[in-house]
Amino acid sequence: MKPLNSVIAACPPSGIRRFFDIAASMDDVISLGVGEPDFVTPWRIREAGIFALENGFTTYTSNAGLLELREAICADLDSRYAVSYHPASECLITAGVSEGLDLALRVLLEPGDEVLIPEPCYVAYAPCVTFAGGTPVTVPTDGADGFRLHVDTVAAAVTPRTKAVLISSPANPTGAVQPREDLAALVELAVRHDLYLISDEIYERLSYLSPHTCLAALPGARERTVLLGGFSKAHAMTGWRVGYLCAPAAISELAGRIHQYTMLCASHVSQMAALEALRAGDSDVAEMVADYDRRRRLFVKGLCEIGLDCREPGGAFYAFPSIAGTGLTSQDFAEQLLASERVAVVPGDVFGPSGEGYIRCCYATALPLLEEALERMERFLRKVSA
Amino acid sequence: MREIIEILQADGRATPERIAKMTGLGVEEVRDQIAAWEDAGIIRRYKAVVDLDRLRAIDGTEVITALIDVSVSPERGFGFDNVAARISQFPEVRSVYLMSGAQDLRCVVTGRSMHDVADFVAQKLATIDRVNATVTHFVLKTYKDDGELLIPPTEDHRLRVAP
Numbered sequence: 001m002k003p004l005n006s007v008i009a010a011c012p013p014s015g016i017r018r019f020f021d022i023a024a025s026m027d028d029v030i031s032l033g034v035g036e037p038d039f040v041t042p043w044r045i046r047e048a049g050i051f052a053l054e055n056g057f058t059t060y061t062s063n064a065g066l067l068e069l070r071e072a073i074c075a076d077l078d079s080r081y082a083v084s085y086h087p088a089s090e091c092l093i094t095a096g097v098s099e100g101l102d103l104a105l106r107v108l109l110e111p112g113d114e115v116l117i118p119e120p121c122y123v124a125y126a127p128c129v130t131f132a133g134g135t136p137v138t139v140p141t142d143g144a145d146g147f148r149l150h151v152d153t154v155a156a157a158v159t160p161r162t163k164a165v166l167i168s169s170p171a172n173p174t175g176a177v178q179p180r181e182d183l184a185a186l187v188e189l190a191v192r193h194d195l196y197l198i199s200d201e202i203y204e205r206l207s208y209l210s211p212h213t214c215l216a217a218l219p220g221a222r223e224r225t226v227l228l229g230g231f232s233k234a235h236a237m238t239g240w241r242v243g244y245l246c247a248p249a250a251i252s253e254l255a256g257r258i259h260q261y262t263m264l265c266a267s268h269v270s271q272m273a274a275l276e277a278l279r280a281g282d283s284d285v286a287e288m289v290a291d292y293d294r295r296r297r298l299f300v301k302g303l304c305e306i307g308l309d310c311r312e313p314g315g316a317f318y319a320f321p322s323i324a325g326t327g328l329t330s331q332d333f334a335e336q337l338l339a340s341e342r343v344a345v346v347p348g349d350v351f352g353p354s355g356e357g358y359i360r361c362c363y364a365t366a367l368p369l370l371e372e373a374l375e376r377m378e379r380f381l382r383k384v385s386a
Numbered sequence: 387m388r389e390i391i392e393i394l395q396a397d398g399r400a401t402p403e404r405i406a407k408m409t410g411l412g413v414e415e416v417r418d419q420i421a422a423w424e425d426a427g428i429i430r431r432y433k434a435v436v437d438l439d440r441l442r443a444i445d446g447t448e449v450i451t452a453l454i455d456v457s458v459s460p461e462r463g464f465g466f467d468n469v470a471a472r473i474s475q476f477p478e479v480r481s482v483y484l485m486s487g488a489q490d491l492r493c494v495v496t497g498r499s500m501h502d503v504a505d506f507v508a509q510k511l512a513t514i515d516r517v518n519a520t521v522t523h524f525v526l527k528t529y530k531d532d533g534e535l536l537i538p539p540t541e542d543h544r545l546r547v548a549p
Contacts, residue, residue, distance in 0.1 A: 020547035033547035040540045123549045172549075294393065294408035301407045344546055 011130055014123045015350030019334065023344040030373045032361040033344040035172060037236040037317070039364075041273070042284040045235060048276030052269045059268060063260040065093025065244075066271045072278040073229075073244050081214035083222065089249040092256050093242065093266045093274075097202045097228045098124065100245035101166075103255040104198050104226040105132035113163035115198075118149050119352025120320075122172045122200070134163070140354045143322060146311045147176040147354070151185040158189075164196035165189075169213070170203040170315020173351045173360040177314035180213045187221045197225040202243070203316040205234035205285055208293045210314065216246070223248055226255075233316070234285050235277040240270040292317050292364060299363040299370050306378040317364040320348065324357040326384050334359055340383065341376035390419055391429075398432035435534045439527065451480075451496050451525040452503045455489035456511065457518045466490055469516050478506050489521070500524060 003009075016033075023029055040046075064070065070087040078084050085091050094100040101124070109115070111133040117125050119138040126136035139157050141147040154165065165186065169178040190197050199215035216225040230243025245255055259265075296313065303310040303321045310321035323333045330347035337343050348355030363370060389409050393400050402420065406413040423429040438449045458469050466484055470491055474482045481494040493511070497503040503522070512520050529537050 014549060016547055016549050020545060023546040029546060031544075031546040034544050035548045036544060038542065038544070290389070290392075294389075297410050298404065298407040346547060 007130060011127050016123060016346055019338075019344065019346060022335070023338060026338070026342060029338070029342045029344050030365070030369050030376065031344040032363070032365060032370075032373055033346050034362050034364065036238040037233060037288065037364050038366065039236040039288055041236050041240070042277075042281060044280055044284070045237065045273050045277050049240075049269050049273040052272035057268050057272055061093075061265045061268050061271060063265055064088075064091070064256055065266055066268075066275065069093060069271050069275045069278070070244075072275055074246070076278055077214070077227075077229075077246065081212075081217040083214055083217040083227075085227075085246045086249070090246055090252045092245045092252055092259060093271060094228075094230075094245050094259065095241045095243070095263055095266050096232060097200055097230045097243040099259070099263060099266075100226075100228040100230075100243055100255075101125075101198070101200065102128055102132070103245060103258050104228065104247070104251075105129055105134060105164075105166075106258055107251055107254040108164050108196050108198070108226070109134040110163070112161060114159060114161045116154055116157050116162060116165045116195075118147075118154070118167055120147070120171075120173055120348060120355035120358070121166075121352055122168060123350060125166055129166070135161070137162070138352055140352075141176075142354065143174075143311070143320070143358060147171070147174045147320075149178050149182050149186065151182065151189050154186065155189055158193050158195070162193065162195060164198055166198040166200070167215070168200040168203070169215075170207055170313075172203070172316055173318050173346065173348065173355065174320045174358075175313025175316045175318040176320075177207055177210065178213070179210075180218075183213050183215055184218050187215070187218045190224055191220050195224070197221060198228065199225055200228045202228070202230050203233050204229065206289060206292060206317060207315045208289075208296060209312070212315075226251060231274050231277050234288075235274075235281050236288065237270075237273070237277065240267070240273055242266050242270040242274045295363045295365075295367060295370060298367070299361070299374070302371070302374040303361070303377075306374060307381055308377070317362055319361045319363055320355075320358050321361065322358055326381065328384065330356055330359055336384070337377065337380050341380045343373050343376050343380075387419060390416060391423070394420070394429070394432075435532060437528075437531075437536050439536070448498055449496055450498065450500055450503055451494065451528075452507075453523045453525065454493045454495055454507060454511065455485075455521040455523075456491040456493060457520070458490040459516045459518060460490075461516060469514060472514055473511065476506070476510060478503075478510075 070091040074085045074087045074091055105128055109132045113134045114137045115129045115134050117136055117138050118141050129136040137157055139154050204212045216222050216227045226247040232238040300310050300319050308321040310319055313319055330349045334345050334347040346360040348358030393405050402413050402417040406416045441447050458466055460466055470482055478495050479493050480496055483492045485492050507520055507522055
């Protein structure tokens with residue numbers, strides 16, 4: 001047989017996968033290893049999906065997605081962040097942010113173009129850049145200052161081949177929210193070096209300590225920014241696979257061209273459900289966010305009390321405590337914790353080298369289980385330090 | 387402060403310690419606030435939400451619930467209040483509402499059997515002065531009670547570890 005695609009064959013599988021396989025084979029595991037809400041999609045949204053099925057909305061939609069949904073998304077972005085996109089030419093409905101990211105990278109990158117990615121970051125960023133023919137260049141951030149994005153570190157990584165910066169705030173896995181002034185400085189850097197910005201804002205609704213800063217709304221950003229958003233985290237709709245890409249018409253048009261030939265369109269039923277989420281979902285979002293926030297406070301405090309150093313994460317639903325005090329690597333810590341106390345967390349190094357010495361714990365888990373997990377972790381820490 | 391009430395409404399057994407952690411408030415502050423609400427009669431009491439259908443399935447305990455519409459002649463100067471207060475005093479009566487629409491009062495009444503409830507209506511409720519008529523609706527099955535879904539919960543379908 002002739003060899004398969006060497007670029008893809010050379011890309012290692014996600015480090016999360018291995019952990020999943022171990023955890024899936026065990027009983028009585030409390031999992032803090034998930035990356036999604038523990039709420040089921042709010043009923044009014046599920047009901048809208050059922051209505052769509054019952055009434056036969058089972059066809060293709062236009063390639064770009066239902067115009068009504070694009071109008072609702074653009075109106076929502078305008079009202080909350082004062083950033084204006086034209087629904088017909090600058091907004092594309094995608095199968096989640098994942099597809100939007102792939103489209104953005106394929107539209108922006110020529111072979112060999114470099115994309116700067118602050119890490120620790122979502123596991124798909126670097127592989128997607130590689131698959132799009134680009135070269136991922138990770139930029140370290142430091143847990144000691146809450147994984148803040150320092151624009152001079154980013155600037156130091158810029159080369160003549162740098163084409164774009166890919167960022168996410170609030171971030172998976174750290175829960176870090178980048179301050180507005182840091183993002184503004186990043187935009188200035190992008191303007192200075194004529195770089196594109198890809199902003200993954202899937203966690204925008206989950207910002208607990210400060211109002212979310214939409215990157216595209218910052219002065220000078222809109223013309224060079226691809227804004228990626230979706231419904232998965234805010235509306236607990238991960239399995240519906242529906243998100244959006246907003247960008248200036250020239251970019252959106254090309255992204256739409258790939259989408260037209262590959263995805264064709266996002267699921268019709270999911271689009272109908274997403275429309276209901278935008279029309280009537282605000283109160284559900286507010287309730288879920290308030291609930292995450294309570295668990296966030298309780299869990300982070302709990303981590304500190306059992307002796308794990310954890311900075312307050314401002315967004316998403318992850319705590320990213322340091323386990324440096326144990327002397328274990330992230331992998332060893334996570335493996336031993338799972339084996340001896342049956343608590344599944346994700347070792348921080350799978351998200352990039354700066355994540356070594358940390359673990360990702362998702363607190364979108366029922367309160368009694370969080371408390372039980374803290375007890376088990378405390379017992380584990382006592383064993384490790386003994 | 388409103389958040390404390392919301393947490394307690396969802397879980398009456400949440401301790402001040404836990405609420406303090408969840409809200410970022412001080413333990414003493416939470417304790418004092420709850421005590422103040424209890425003193426002011428805002429928090430009336432803490433009780434369990436029981437799935438009576440399941441309880442019956444296990445030990446045969448029969449609790450019959452009926453919604454009873456009551457038609458009342460209002461009283462000059464008091465409207466429906468005196469009659470409503472009189473009805474509310476009966477321990478069999480769980481809730482009493484003044485309603486818009488065709489009937490005046492709606493009562494939620496519980497008893498050990500349909501006969502118990504029918505007896506209560508015939509002997510006590512219908513005989514009260516100014517009560518003109520009653521219509522009794524027996525509850526056959528409870529799907530959701532005071533915000534609590536009693537049908538089987540949705541399982542957690544999430545993968546154990548995911549990006």
